[in-house]
Structure formats: structure tokens, C-alpha cells
Amino acid sequence: MKSKLSGFAIAATVLIGTAAAHAQDIKLGVIAGMSGPGTSYGIGIRQGAEMAVKEINAGGGVKGRKIALVVVDDASNPAQSVTAMQRLVSEKVDLIVGGWGSSQVLANMEVAERAGIPYVVVGATNPKITTDKNKWTFRVIPADSDQAEQIAEAAVKRLGMKRIAVVHDVNDYGVGNRDVFLASLKKLGLEPVTVVSYQSNDKDFTAQLSRVGSSNADGLAIFGTIPAAPAMMNQARDLGIKARFIGTGGLANENLMTLAPKASEGTVLTTLFHEDVDADAKAWSQRFVKEFSGAAQPARPILAAYEYRAIKTIAAPCLASAGTDRDKLRQCIGSFKGRMFGIPGEVSFSKTGQLQQQSVFVEVGNGAFQAFKGK
């Protein structure tokens, strides 16, 4: 079975990665959910890492040293994420690029911080990850403090929504977004018509959606991830709710349209990567899809793009100049300034380790993410 092969592939990657890694190799840790609810995202991260490392090693590695990937699965679960991170620490990885899920990352970054390993986060958006407390942790994707604010503005100013309902996951991602979103709405002079919550593992949203339905909302903000979000969209439409869906990065996953083919049409969200932003992005995207077409799991460009760029544009050059001295690596990463495809202009990290950038708006149309034109 196709997916079974990928399971073998993961096990093999880890085995080969750790067993065959020579003392010379640079160990790059990747942590994300490769099973369980967050798999859709974890796959993208892994694909991005594999593509980047393959290209780097094919070009002779970093100053002659190859990069060995150490991939650990945290099953999108904060408890397991801490254990998985501890494994990376015991494996003595030189740095970590990955991490998905705000609750997972908030938990596992403590392990990395205590162990003093540079950690570049590509898949968690809670603002609390980059504050003045993190010394070793950096983040390359836009935080919710930006995303939720931007979608709030878009909802009111560009989509003209007046009665907005909010459904959010009770984990850090959902709560973080909710708080920023509501604060932004307030600044725009709006109160939500209803705010309801759910647990990531919930399957049935009748109770929550009934309240949304009776509130007569014209817009429904869903701050959640796969698979809850598409399930909710399907159920909402079945219940006769016509409100337009909006959201932030949690919805930015290709699997959204696979799981909610009809219900997701028209959703507007802030995404993390879109190939139409510039020509380089388009070129990379085509290369990426080609590399992973026909593979055991479908190509997931959105998070793959971040993982790839983080490794190739930021980590690799720093490994070349600073070697594997952790402190030097950290300083090099922190002082990064340059261009990354898909993001306009030059980017650099803020003092708290956050890469400054604008997120991109997309709309779900014809089963794909289309650039959002305005209405």
C-alpha cells in the first residue's frame, strides 16, 4: 500500500539517518506530526526538508559535509512532542528546523531552549513563541498577531461582513487567534455575534453550529486546523448555514479542499505561501510538485516552502559560515537578512526572533487556493 511505503520510508530515513550518518555529517532535526490530525502539515514539512537537503548534498554538502536528516514524529500531540524533542536532543542534532502546532511548539521549544539548540519554527503561529524569552528559537512564518489582525481587516473592509461569528479550537492556536481577532474587530468597531469553542479531536459540531446558525452570521471565522475545520465546514453547510468562511494559517493546507470539496469554496484566508506571488515562487512550486508527484503522499507546497527556504536560504549558509558551533549558529541565524522566494522584499528577524513579512490572502476556488482579488 502506498502509505505503508511512506511509513517504511520514515522509519528507514531515521534508521539510515542515524546509523549511516558519519561523524562528519551535520545533523538536522525535523519535528512535526507525521501521523494523527496534523499529518497534512507534517508531510509538507518533511517534503520541504527532504528536497532542500537532497539539493544541498547533491551540491557537495556544506563545506564538504553532508546533512543528515533526523526526523521525529510527534503525532501532533503536545505530550509526545516533548518526548520527541528530547529524542532530538539526545541525538545531539546541530539544529532543528520544523515544528508544527502552537501547543506542540510552545511545549517542545522549552526543551530546545534548555538544551541550547537553535530551533527554527516553520509551522506554529502563536505570538507567545517569539517574545523576549526565547534565546534559541526563531520563527519564519507570520504570527497570528499579524494574520488574525489582517483577516479581521479584510473581513470588515474588503468583504463587508457585519455579523461575524467565531468558532475556535481551545488549544493555543485557536485561542491565540481568537484573542487577536476579537481585539482587531473591536478596533474596527465590531463585536462578534457569537463565539464558540471546540476540542481539536471533536468530530461532531452540531452544538456549536446550531448557535452559529441562530445568530444569523454573514461570516464565520474558523480558527482551527485539519481535520476539524473541513468537518465543520461540511456540517455547517448541511445545517443550512450560508455564512462565508474566513480564517488564518491553520486553514492553509491543500487537504482542506480534499476533505470539504464543496463546503470550502469561497473561503478567504491568510496563507503562508502562494506560488503566484513572484516568478521564483512559481518556479520552485513547479519543481516541488514535479519532485513529489507520484510519491506515496500528495505534495503539500505551503509548509514545504517554508521548510525548504529555512534550510536552504538561512540554515545552510549559516552552517557554512559558523559551522556547528551552536552559539555562532544562533547569532548567524538571528542576523539573517536577505531575499526568499515568495516573499516580497528583503526579510530579517526581529529582536524576538520573528521573521517580518506580509502574509498573502487567498480564496478557495475550484478546489484550489487562488490569489484573493478583492471580493
Next chain:
Amino acid sequence: MFSQIVIGGFATGCIYAVVGLGFTLVYRTLRMVNFAQGQVFMAGAFLGLTIAQKLPMPTPLLLATVGASAFVLGLALERLIFRRLYHNHEVFIVGSIGLGIILTNSIRIMFPEPVPFPKVFGSEVIQIGSARIPETSVWIVICTVLLVVLLHALFTYTRTGRALRAVAADAETAGAVGVNVSRAIGLTFGLSCAVAAIAGVLIGPLYFVSFDMGDMVGLKAFAAAVFGGINSIPGTILGGVVIGVLENIAGGYISSAYKDLVAFVILLVTLVWRPSGLLGRETPVKV
């Protein structure tokens, strides 16, 4: 909203009832609880998914195929595995939990993320009063009724069925009058796996299927069986439906957070107040 919640709860309650039947059938015959039930339910859903995708067939045939395959699996499992676990309760429980873990993680390797299930019961949304009910929910109730009727017929009118009942009532005597007890036990396991797997196909189209979908359902179905009477088939059905409806009401009107609590509070209260369950027969359980 009330009718929406109650009807929805009725449908999930039927699922608890059917999976709970599996617990009851095994318990009646062996006085043991098989904690792999939930995982057989989950495996049935994935089996149904795979068959429906690779070999599309009319839904009744799909149900029958999944049921039959699970039946055979149950026979095999009893023969190879369960038979060796009869020493005492905890050995059986832990052993069956181990089996459940094997099942869960085997499926997890093949299907790491949740996947949609083909709409084998149609995708209409039916309007009943102010409630909008997916077609699937209606079919769940219909199939549950059919299943119960079939089982009743089996136990009342067929020789095999009566033999199974005899073994459940008093294995020693049944053996003494010529019933093949060991075969009866095997058949009982087969049946319990079959009903669980069928329930998996029934619920598949309602939500996405994932490798962990059997964990909570298994535990709640267990609570339902105890609540209704773990040695009573009608009791288990009743228990399942009641828990399904009650937890939905609690979720809708009190808080969706504590919905899951309902089944287990009911379980505890039942064990403290009337351990044999609503419709179960009295057996001395307190010492």
C-alpha cells in the same frame, strides 16, 4: 435545536448500541470484556473504505462483505489469541488492549491522517421538522433495527443461535448435552467482531475515518453495555441509545466540553447503584 440534537444523538446512540452488542455477546458467553472491540469497529470502517474505493458495490453488499470478513477474523482471533487469555480478567483485558494497540497502529501506518468515507448512504440532507438530518443518520437507525431483528431471529429460531444462548446461560450444562462449546465461543467472537465492523461502515460517512476513531467509541459502547446490562442484549441497545441522546443534550445545552463525561458518569453511577445494569440479571457482585 432540540430535535436536531436528539435525532443526532439517537444515531450515534445506535452506533454505541451496536458496538456495545459486541461486548455483551462476549461477556455473556465468557464473562470477559474484550477491549479490542473499539479497534475492530475502526478496522471495519477502514475495510469498508478500502472496498468501497477499490470495488464499488451496492451498500447492502458492502455491509455484508465487511461483516462476513470481520466474522472470519473474529473466529481466527478467538482460536489463535483469545483462547490463551482466559486465565483471569486482567490478563484478558490487558491482552485484548494489546491486540487493540496492534490494530490501531497497523492501520495508522497505512492511513496516518483522517480520510473521508464515500457517501455509501447518499448525501441528501433530510428535513425533519426544524432539524436537518444527513441521510446517513437515518440509515444508521434503520440498519441498527434490522441488525437487532436479525440477531433476535438468529438466537430464537436457529439451532446455532439457540446453542449460543445455551452456552451463554450455562456452558457446562450445554457441553453436557452435546453442544460444541468451543465452537460456540468462536462463533460468538465472530459475531461480536462482525457487528462492530458493520457499525464502522455505518458511521463512516458521517465523519472522517481515522485510526483513533475506535478508542472513545469503544469505551462509550462499553459504558453503554454496562449501563443497559452487560448480559442483556436489549439492555445494551437501550443503554447505547440513552447515552447517545443524553450526551448530545448535555453537549448542546450545558457545555460541549463535558459531553464525553456523560457516558462515564453513567458508568460509575450504574456500577455503584445497580451493577447489573438497567435490564441485566442480578448476579452477586459485591463482596
Next chain:
Amino acid sequence: MPILARAAVLPALLLLPMLLPQYVLHVLVFILIYTLPVIGLGFLTGFTGRVSLAQGALFGVGAYTTALLTTRLGWSPVAALLPAVLVTVAVAIAIGGAVVRLAGLYFVMATIGIQQIVGITLMNWIDLTAGPQGVRSIPPVALAGWELDSTRNFYFLALLFAVISYVLAKRIIASRLGLYLRALSDDQLAADAVAVKVTRAKVTALALSAAWAGAGGFLYAHYVRYVHPDMFGLEPSVLFLVMSMFGGYRSLEGMIFATAVLESATEYLRPFGEYRMIAYGVILLAGMMFFPKGILTLFERKARAPRKAVGAAEGVA
């Protein structure tokens, strides 16, 4: 075990941190921590014939109590130990007290209910526990200004707790209370002749098992420094139960040995990803199929009086 061998064990254990790599020490710490809830379970299972699948939840109550006291109220971890133990005992008796009188399988069923209720509450009482976010940044235990921040340092604390718990348990078992508890499981009806005291003894056993679980949870919280409801579900309950079963119900040494073996096995299987969990399931299943009375029955000739199946202590038809 001969006296000389016993005497050598402790100094050997004290020397290990200097000899072993950090990763092995890390596993060792978990083994030491887990001996607490496992021995606690022994009070219930080995000595009164009650099998519980709620020990993981109680372990979690201890962990959460100290986590919340130290992160929300700023208590020093040392001060939070006693409350952690007491709260765990209180919860156990409050929910479990009513069901101790149940026999055999029904008691197990009830503990499943307890496990789930505690787990769901931990996950959903968000105002108290922060639910699915978990409790982060739990401070390390600090003794006289010395922070037990690293594996190496924490090892000694864990060892201390493990030794104390073992010695204490041995004392209790050898005492009159212990004799009484054992009598309960050997011949319930005879002990039942003094009816009122039977229930009290069972509740005591429950309290003891909860106390040990709570103490273990305290250690866990201050080692991992993060708690989340998923850490205290059915999985650890089963693990603890299996560890106490594999060792043969009545031998404390057996339980400790089984804990070491099983924990090492699960850790060293980690590189295999999902296959690791399958291997774990196979270990559980095979263990129950082929060693229902515990692995140690293979080794130990001089076991105590052979323990009959738990069924002897029940009244279920």
C-alpha cells in the same frame, strides 16, 4: 536476594550517573519515577486483588497538582509535594471510595470510568488546567539553592524517592496492615467475617496506591517540566498495570524489575516510529498469552505462596 547483593545495589546505583551516557540516565530516571505508581498499584492488586486501570489518571492528578501550585501560585516545588500526594488520595477516595466494595471485573470497569472522568476533566476544565495547552514551564525542584535542572542531578532525587518508596512499601507489607490486606485477597469470605473492617482495609489500600501515584506524578512533573492531559490517559494506566503484572503480583522486586525491562524496551524501540507501538502491543499481548503469572515466575523458584487467579476473590457468577 542475598544480603550482600542487596547491600551492593545501592552504591552501584549511586555511581551510575558518572558512568552512563545522558540518554541512558534519562531512561533510568523514568524507570525510577515509574516504580512509584507501579508499587502503588501493587497495594491494590497484589494485596487486595483489585485491579485498577485508573493509576495513570491518579499519577496525573499528582502531576497537575504540583504543576498548578508551582506555576500559578508560585509555590516552591518542595512545598508542593505533600499537597500533590494528599490531593491525589482525596480524589481517589472521593471517586473510588464508593466502588471499592465491588468485586473483580466490576471494580476494573469502575476504574476505567474513573480514569476517563479524571482525564476528561483535566482536558476540559480549562480555567483550572489550561486543557489542551497543558501546563508549561514547571520549575525544577530546588534543594538548598541547588536546582535539579539536569538529568544527572534529578537522577539522585528520583533514586531517593524510589528507595524510600520501596523501603516504606516493604514495611507496610510486613506490618499488620499488610498481613490483613493479603488475607483479604487470599480468602475474601473469611476476612469478610469482620465485615466493617474489610471495607476500611480496601479503602486504605486505595489510599496507599493513590499516595504512591501522586508522589510519582510530582516527580514526573518536575522532571519533564510540562504536563498535558494526554500524558495521563488509559495508556499509562495500562503500562503501570502491566508492569505490576509482569513482575508477578506480590513481589516488589519483581515489579521493579518488570518496570525496568518494559520501560527500557519501549524507549529503545523509539527509532522505529509507528512500528514501535505495534511492537509494544505485541509485547503486551504475548506477555499475557504466555506469561500470565508474570515473567519472574520463570526465574524465581522461591516465590511466595502461589497466587490463584483473581477470580478467587470475587463473587461474580
